[in-house]
Amino acid sequence: MKKWMCMNCGWIYEQELGDPIGGIAPGTAWEDIPEDWKCPDCGSLKSEFEMEEV
Amino acid sequence: MTALPKLEDLEDKSFDPFMVEKLSTGNCPDPYPRIHELRQQGPVVEGSYRKNFTDVPDVQMGHLPQVMVLGYDAVLHVLTHPEVFRNKEAFAPNLGRSFGNTITVMDAPEHTRFRKIFQKAFLPNVVTKWGETVVDPVVNRLMDGFIATGEADLIEQFTHHYPFQVIYAQVELDPAQAPVFHKLAIAQILSSIGAPQGPEASGKLGAFFAELLRQKRANPGTDLISHLATVEADGERLPDDVLISFLRQLMNAGGDTTFRGTSVLLTGLLTHPEQLRAVSEDRSLIPAAIDEALRWEGPVTSTFRYCAQDTEIQGHPIKAGTFVNTVLASANRDPAKFENPDAFNIFRKNTVRHLAFASGPHLCIGQHLARVEMTRALNAILDRLPNLRLDPDKPAPAITGHLLRVPEHLWVKFDRA
Ligand code: HEM
Ligand SMILES: [Zn+2]
Numbered sequence: 001m002k003k004w005m006c007m008n009c010g011w012i013y014e015q016e017l018g019d020p021i022g023g024i025a026p027g028t029a030w031e032d033i034p035e036d037w038k039c040p041d042c043g044s045l046k047s048e049f050e051m052e053e054v
Numbered sequence: 055m056t057a058l059p060k061l062e063d064l065e066d067k068s069f070d071p072f073m074v075e076k077l078s079t080g081n082c083p084d085p086y087p088r089i090h091e092l093r094q095q096g097p098v099v100e101g102s103y104r105k106n107f108t109d110v111p112d113v114q115m116g117h118l119p120q121v122m123v124l125g126y127d128a129v130l131h132v133l134t135h136p137e138v139f140r141n142k143e144a145f146a147p148n149l150g151r152s153f154g155n156t157i158t159v160m161d162a163p164e165h166t167r168f169r170k171i172f173q174k175a176f177l178p179n180v181v182t183k184w185g186e187t188v189v190d191p192v193v194n195r196l197m198d199g200f201i202a203t204g205e206a207d208l209i210e211q212f213t214h215h216y217p218f219q220v221i222y223a224q225v226e227l228d229p230a231q232a233p234v235f236h237k238l239a240i241a242q243i244l245s246s247i248g249a250p251q252g253p254e255a256s257g258k259l260g261a262f263f264a265e266l267l268r269q270k271r272a273n274p275g276t277d278l279i280s281h282l283a284t285v286e287a288d289g290e291r292l293p294d295d296v297l298i299s300f301l302r303q304l305m306n307a308g309g310d311t312t313f314r315g316t317s318v319l320l321t322g323l324l325t326h327p328e329q330l331r332a333v334s335e336d337r338s339l340i341p342a343a344i345d346e347a348l349r350w351e352g353p354v355t356s357t358f359r360y361c362a363q364d365t366e367i368q369g370h371p372i373k374a375g376t377f378v379n380t381v382l383a384s385a386n387r388d389p390a391k392f393e394n395p396d397a398f399n400i401f402r403k404n405t406v407r408h409l410a411f412a413s414g415p416h417l418c419i420g421q422h423l424a425r426v427e428m429t430r431a432l433n434a435i436l437d438r439l440p441n442l443r444l445d446p447d448k449p450a451p452a453i454t455g456h457l458l459r460v461p462e463h464l465w466v467k468f469d470r471a
Contacts, residue, residue, distance in 0.1 A: 007173065008417075009173065021407075041413065042417040052179065053179070
């Protein structure tokens, strides 16, 4: 399966779960996440994420 | 096949780094009442964390101007503002002397560049594979040593060995060299108390890794070292000093921490038998159990940052040039975030993440590996040691220390296979 992963820390964005603490509702598509959203674990920007096979 | 390089032991063969290590982590039975008191004084409190718990002088940091930062929000603020709260100046005089130019001693942009290369080798999809190939054989071999007896000290016979043996497997260490390797790895940290064996150990491990890298570059395999020795980012390889420093740090950052994390996980479960039973019957609870153990008794109770400019936290000023004891343990037991914070309860519903692996750019690079290791270890224990319980005839486990907390023994009984 393809998912988005933070390349600084390995945190994985799962669309079903979203990031409620970071203001991203469950079900939000990756494309719809604002550019200033940050990785909840390490604070990297969205641009630091890459699509990965997990 | 070329022979792997040989490690050289310390000049003074009788020197026992493990004894000296105990001195620097202390024997404080429970630092948490004091940590709560300090937090109640405010988010920024004058002084050194360590001085609250031990009289053993800190020759490298003790004389420096310092504050403690306490409570979840304040600690998170420090960790996620790396341009103000820097690593370089905070770690160069201690970790930097022991290990060299490791990523812990770097700030952006240098840190960002190297961190990404190292992290590639420790991404979840990579380390999950090591669970079966590297971790399971180590775990099973150790358990074979006591499974027939119906009793064990899970610290002395299990947790104190397995994360280190996972590292030996990854650096393909000759088993005969393991005791010297472990001794040198611990001795390196003693630079922080001024012991001359510290730099001696750092030098000897460095020479060993330099030779290992030379061999792996000439003849790369599929192992971690070959991978790190040849990996490129933007057409550039990791410089030798950065790579060797990382390998020097691995036993301490990955071994000492996972040893303690696993020990407190088992202690938490064994002292709460109803939670042990629940996890045993429903293995999907294991991730929650691991996170609760690390929140409750995280091995790294406090870390350092250096305040590079005049700033404030929740209205409390911190002057440029101040060293900041960032008390992770106070964040993880902050009653504003975790109800009844001193209780071990794997069923708690958290609204925030614990900070046992820190946060921000220096967030633990090995957390996915640590989780794989702890999961494999716990599963094996639950599978292979039926009716596991504390040994009623032995003292109850007591977690001690103000930093790198761990119980000295964890005596258990179980039904023989
Ligand atoms: C339960 C086990 C572990 C705990 C509690 C833990 C805790 C931590 C903490 C708190 C930090 C941040 C230190 C700071 O920024 O001041 C850290 C960083 C680090 N950890 Fe871990 N760790 C664990 C396991 C591991 C493992 C298995 C590895 C092996 C790869 C590892 C390698 C590292 C490295 C290299 C850093 C430095 C990262 C950087 O500065 O960018 N850790 N760890
Ligand atoms: Zn991240």
